[in-house]
Amino acid sequence: MAAPGRDGELRRTFEALPARPVRDRDRFAETWWGNAWVSALEEGALDAARLARGRAYAGRGNVDSITVTPGLVVAYVQGSRPRPYRVQVRLRTFSDEEWDLFLDAAAERPAHIAALLDKQMPQSLAECGVRLLPGAGDLEPHCNCPDFGHPCKHAAAVCYQTAHLLDRDPFVLLLLRGRGERDLLDALSRRNAARAARADRDRKPAPAPGIRARDALARRTRPPLPALLPPPAHPEQPPIYPDAPGGPDSFALDQLATDAAARAHALLTTGHDPVGELTLWQDAVRLAAARPGSGLTAGSRALYASLAAATGRTPADLARAVAAWRQGGREALAVLEEPWDPPAGRFDRARPLLLAADLPAFRPWHNRLTHPDGHVQLRLGQDGLWYAYESEPGRDDWWPRGTPDPDPVGALTGLGAPGEG
Structure with a gap:
């Protein structure tokens, strides 16, 4: 299987998803389009028992990394034998005519493009004259195991895990239909530009807003300023920056463009830069x-x-x-x-609390309490919270760990057994 770092525009490899408990009555996917994929699998299956075993395999994390290319999903599944089985799931790619219908529908409504950039799939776009999501019988699973079921449990497990990939990024479905994300966004951008040019050419010039200069100067009081435009609801998605050999990351x-847009939006709507x-x-x-x-x-x-x-x-x-x-x-x-000297009170009460929790006597220094074995440390912040740190025993190499807590004993939660010498 290809590594994600060697993927290209028409090939994406996703690392194996972690195991998670799945009950038969639970919806396997989280989005409507992910569940539509699951419905296509289940409605075209011939044996519900194999589907149930496939759900269990997917939930236990038996599916290795998944590679998606136009019309094809490939993955290895660990079954009962030592050697994993190779699974392929095929889906028909769109013709050029079908892509034209889809792109025209997406470009017609700016909300469609905004939704795709937010990793959402509007139902109106998925049903725009071409059927984007598969129906019963559209998925063609193949597995090199000796089970001739349709699908076998290994192929069903790959289909279930693919639904999670669609939940996270609907562009995976568009890649299966034959087009990569960058190619699609470039095509949509060209269509938008063409539509805007046609609209500008056909639109009659509107009269300029405002008043005549002589009317404004003749009055003793100046006219009121026009109302401010309403601020945008969110900072919008920044443009996609292409990779170039030797160019910047x-x-x-x-990341920098997204951060700048978020700060500008906060300044525009609140008058305050949160990180200024x-x-x-x-x-x-x-x-x-x-x-x-x-x-x-x-x-x-x-x-x-x-x-x-x-x-x-x-x-x-x-x-x-x-x-x-x-x-x-x-x-x-x-x-x-920044070590500091806390006043009497919270810091002084911490050592008795630690002793009451069967922990040894921690050594104080400024706002810090250190385990006598030198591998766990608590630091009191000026916000009144205790922050846990860990280091290799005998080394002064402290790293933050865990979650801050107003209780010094609570701040040690999850750091193993600090009381053991």
Whole structure:
């Protein structure tokens, strides 16, 4: 199977979905179009028992990574034998005429394009003259197992997991019908431009709003200013930045554009920039923390290196600060970097509370309490919350862990057994 990093416009590979409990009476998918896919599978099946076993396989995480190309879904499924089975699910791709009908319907209503960019599939678009979603009998599953059922349990499991992919991104369904996301968005953009040009050409010029200058100057009082336009409901989706050899990271550009649009929208609607008071370092940590995933992965290494260099820090410093920011934002970053001397009260009551919970006597220093074995630490923030940290025993290399809590014992929840020496 191909790795996601080697995928192209017409090939997408999705990592295996984690196991999750599924009951027979539960709806397997979360969206109406995901459930329509499930209905096509179940209505075309010949054996309900095989479907039930396929649901169970999908729920237990037996389906490995899934690769989607035009007209084809391919995945391996772990069955009762050591060697996994190879499953293919075919779906007819659209003709050029069908794509023209679909694109015309999508371009006709701007809400359709906005919904697709928000990973939503409007029902009116899915039924726009071409049947986008499969019906009973449209899915053609094949498996190299010895079971000749239609479908076998392995193929049913792949179809059920594919419904989850459609839930997350309806462009997976459009790829199955034969067109990639970027190709579709480019085609929609061209159609929008052509429609706008035709509308401008056919539209008669409207009279300019306002009043004549001589009328305005003749009056003793100036006319009122026109009413402000209503602010947009949301910041809108930024444009898609193409990848270019040697060019900037398109994902990082998209992240920065999305962040700038959100800040501008907040300033327009509230008059306040939510991050305007951050320092350069705090803003760099905030941007890095917004990157999906955790740690210095291959995808985030370039972004971390750029932000660290701009702030005079190392990528390791930034990774530690990101962990603190994700723990509690600006307050948690201050707890990481700024020791302080708390007044008597909450800090002094913490050690008896820890002893009452059968924990050893923690060593105090400023706003910090450290386990005598040196592997767990509590830090009191100026917001009154306790923040948990962990380090390898004997090393002064503390990393934020867990969720802040007003109770010092509660802040240690989920850190293993700190009381064991």
